[in-house]
Amino acid sequence: MKILVPVKRVIDYNVRPRVKADGSGVDLANVKMSMNPFDEIAVEQAVRLKEAGQAEEIVVVSVGPAKAADTLRSAMAMGADRAVLVQTEETVEPLAVAKILKAVFEAEQPGLVILGKQAIDDDCNQTGQMLAALTGRPQGTFASKVEIAGDSVNVTREVDGGLETIALTMPAIVTADLRLNEPRYASLPNIMKAKKKPIDTKTPEDFGVDVTPRLKVLKVSEPAGRAAGVLVGSVDELVAKIKDMGVVA
Amino acid sequence: MKALVLAEHGGGALKDSTLSTITAATQLGGDVTVLVAGSGAEAQQAADAAAQVAGVARVLLADDAAYGQMLAENVAALIVPLMDSHDALLCPATSNGKNIAPRVAALLDVMQVSDVLSIEGERTFTRPIYAGNAIATVESAEAKLVLTVRGTSFAKAEAAGGSAPVEPVGGSGDAGLSRFVGCEDSASDRPELTSAGVVVSGGRALKDAETFEAIITPLADKLHAAIGASRAAVDAGYIGNDHQVGQTGKIVAPEVYIAVGISGAIQHLAGMKDSKIIIAINKDPDAPIFQVADVGLVADIFEAVPELTSKL
Numbered sequence: 001m002k003i004l005v006p007v008k009r010v011i012d013y014n015v016r017p018r019v020k021a022d023g024s025g026v027d028l029a030n031v032k033m034s035m036n037p038f039d040e041i042a043v044e045q046a047v048r049l050k051e052a053g054q055a056e057e058i059v060v061v062s063v064g065p066a067k068a069a070d071t072l073r074s075a076m077a078m079g080a081d082r083a084v085l086v087q088t089e090e091t092v093e094p095l096a097v098a099k100i101l102k103a104v105f106e107a108e109q110p111g112l113v114i115l116g117k118q119a120i121d122d123d124c125n126q127t128g129q130m131l132a133a134l135t136g137r138p139q140g141t142f143a144s145k146v147e148i149a150g151d152s153v154n155v156t157r158e159v160d161g162g163l164e165t166i167a168l169t170m171p172a173i174v175t176a177d178l179r180l181n182e183p184r185y186a187s188l189p190n191i192m193k194a195k196k197k198p199i200d201t202k203t204p205e206d207f208g209v210d211v212t213p214r215l216k217v218l219k220v221s222e223p224a225g226r227a228a229g230v231l232v233g234s235v236d237e238l239v240a241k242i243k244d245m246g247v248v249a
Numbered sequence: 250m251k252a253l254v255l256a257e258h259g260g261g262a263l264k265d266s267t268l269s270t271i272t273a274a275t276q277l278g279g280d281v282t283v284l285v286a287g288s289g290a291e292a293q294q295a296a297d298a299a300a301q302v303a304g305v306a307r308v309l310l311a312d313d314a315a316y317g318q319m320l321a322e323n324v325a326a327l328i329v330p331l332m333d334s335h336d337a338l339l340c341p342a343t344s345n346g347k348n349i350a351p352r353v354a355a356l357l358d359v360m361q362v363s364d365v366l367s368i369e370g371e372r373t374f375t376r377p378i379y380a381g382n383a384i385a386t387v388e389s390a391e392a393k394l395v396l397t398v399r400g401t402s403f404a405k406a407e408a409a410g411g412s413a414p415v416e417p418v419g420g421s422g423d424a425g426l427s428r429f430v431g432c433e434d435s436a437s438d439r440p441e442l443t444s445a446g447v448v449v450s451g452g453r454a455l456k457d458a459e460t461f462e463a464i465i466t467p468l469a470d471k472l473h474a475a476i477g478a479s480r481a482a483v484d485a486g487y488i489g490n491d492h493q494v495g496q497t498g499k500i501v502a503p504e505v506y507i508a509v510g511i512s513g514a515i516q517h518l519a520g521m522k523d524s525k526i527i528i529a530i531n532k533d534p535d536a537p538i539f540q541v542a543d544v545g546l547v548a549d550i551f552e553a554v555p556e557l558t559s560k561l
Contacts, residue, residue: 011379016382016515017379017382017383019253019382019383026378026379026382026383031260039300049371076496081498091305093276093360094351094360095354095355095358095359095360095361098355120379120380121378121379122378123363123364123377123378123379123380123496124361124363125347125363125364126350126351126354126355126361126363127351127357129321129348129350129351129352130351130352130354131355132321132322132352133351133352133353133354133355133356134355137426138321138322138424138426138427139321139322139348139352139427141321141344141347141348142344142348144490146548154430157344158344158490158491159261159344159345159432159491160343160344160345160443160491160499161315161432161434161491162432162433162434162489162491163432163490163491164318164429164431164432164433165429165430165431165432166318166320166427166428166429166430167427167428167430168426168427168428169425169426169427170355177497178480178484178490178497179484179490213360214360214389214390214391215360215362215387215388215389215391216387216388216389216390217385217386217387218386218387218388219385220383220384220385220386220388221380221383221384221386222383223377223381223382223383223384225384226522226527226540226541227526228539228540228541228542228545228546229543229544229545230541230543230544231534231539231544231545231546232544232545232546233546234546234561235546235548235553235556235557236560237546238528238530238544238546238553239557239560239561241498241544242505242528242544242561243561245505245526246397
């Protein structure tokens with residue numbers, strides 16, 4: 001079985017994003033970029049399935065700028081076998097990404113697609129579900145456990161009430177949540193090896209997908225601030241404050 | 250604009266997130282239809298409850314075993330044909346809504362607007378990006394609007410006062426792609442985290458699961474509060490993941506949020522900073538949580554919290 005893992009190059013999760021003064025977006029100039037953390041978890045899961053003998057090949061794919069090749073190399077250093085870069089300098093919305101991924105899905109015929117539940121830049125949380133819709137395949141979103149059983153996959157999902165397990169007929173689309181696993185650090189020899197692994201570069205046009213955004217971003221602003229309040233000196237003062245607020249009788 | 254709201258319900262009642270989503274739908278300025286998808290008596294009761302909600306013009310009840318567990322494959326296929334007669338689909342931004350809405354959007358070939366915070370115009374919305382560190386104002390010219398709505402950003406519609414007709418609606422049933430296996434609900438008598446008036450949350454400083462329980466639970470009991478936790482506390486296994494408050498967990502906005510031993514990482518703040526009153530207790534006076542707290546107490550939580558509990 002082949003596993004397809006879509007990954008996205010995003011602002012590093014440790015960097016605090018700054019809104020541009022003109023309100024046109026978030027300043028990404030000279031900011032450290034990394035693989036979307038949820039996608040890293042997806043890559044790790046694919047590698048673990050391969051190590052367990054349940055998958056033969058892992059293909060990673062990214063839709064993004066030329067530099068997304070670095071992200072693909074990171075994924076290959078973790079254990080993916082080869083990569084597809086669908087290169088575009090445009091900001092591509094989840095729907096268009098899903099259409100491109102559908103074309104890659106049809107070309108590669110994976111048994112499983114694993115991707116992050118959301119990207120930490122646009123926070124859309126859509127791509128996996130949209131890919132499942134467009135391919136007509138089942139979806140297991142917000143996965144905290146993935147177990148292959150014959151021609152189906154059991155996905156335990158993190159839902160509002162706790163955990164839910166569903167069985168999906170493969171091929172299936174799984175989106176990774178935080179607790180699925182802890183991604184490994186790539187070893188130096190594996191980083192070196194990844195440099196020799198192939199990246200097939202394409203464009204959205206190659207797949208006949210129009211990536212023109214459907215939504216217009218009118219402005220991006222700072223969230224409303226919250227003024228710091230008062231510090232109290234003792235529990236008794238805190239109790240008085242809480243009673244003032246009418247939280248308890 | 251005719252809006253369709255996908256109801257989130259359980260135990261024969263509507264969840265608060267549904268009521269907030271109905272409010273958002275009414276702000277679009279047209280008729281509001283509520284779709285209750287489910288199975289059996291509980292679905293019927295939820296539909297009856299939806300019919301009572303002020304501002305609802307019509308309730309559609311899809312009663313089929315295939316919709317009992319809200320499997321996205323089945324529910325999305327139910328919704329798509331209903332969009333022929335509606336201009337907008339609004340789902341609560343809950344795990345269910347986030348699971349189903351994008352599947353519908355893709356089948357309709359439209360871009361979804363996720364996690365709507367406010368409705369600025371019939372086609373203009375604000376939404377958080379970069380873990381809430383920025384707010385984007387977006388405009389959609391799509392033929393159909395598909396929105397997920399952040400419940401805490403909209404007031405709850407009045408649960409009484411309406412008298413909408415309930416009409417049965419049929420769908421294609423089981424798509425045969427997925428099957429519900431089981432669930433582990435964290436049963437609790439406490440109020441639901443996302444709709445509780447008071448939330449008491451604990452962080453990594455609580456050391457272990459036993460200490461978390463011993464320090465946080467009595468205070469929460471006293472205040473009839475829901476229990477939350479930081480990601481660090483959840484990752485360390487002090488409490489289940491369904492208690493996690495933050496960008497990747499639950500977004501809460503209670504009347505009072507009490508943060509115990511939580512430093513206030515960006516991702517945690519993103520999940521609670523819209524709370525009306527924030528109270529923080531932490532040993533570290535430089536903890537970022539104090540920058541958003543209305544009332545702060547710098548103290549050892551292991552002494553201060555039991556004392557607080559006993560004095561309330």
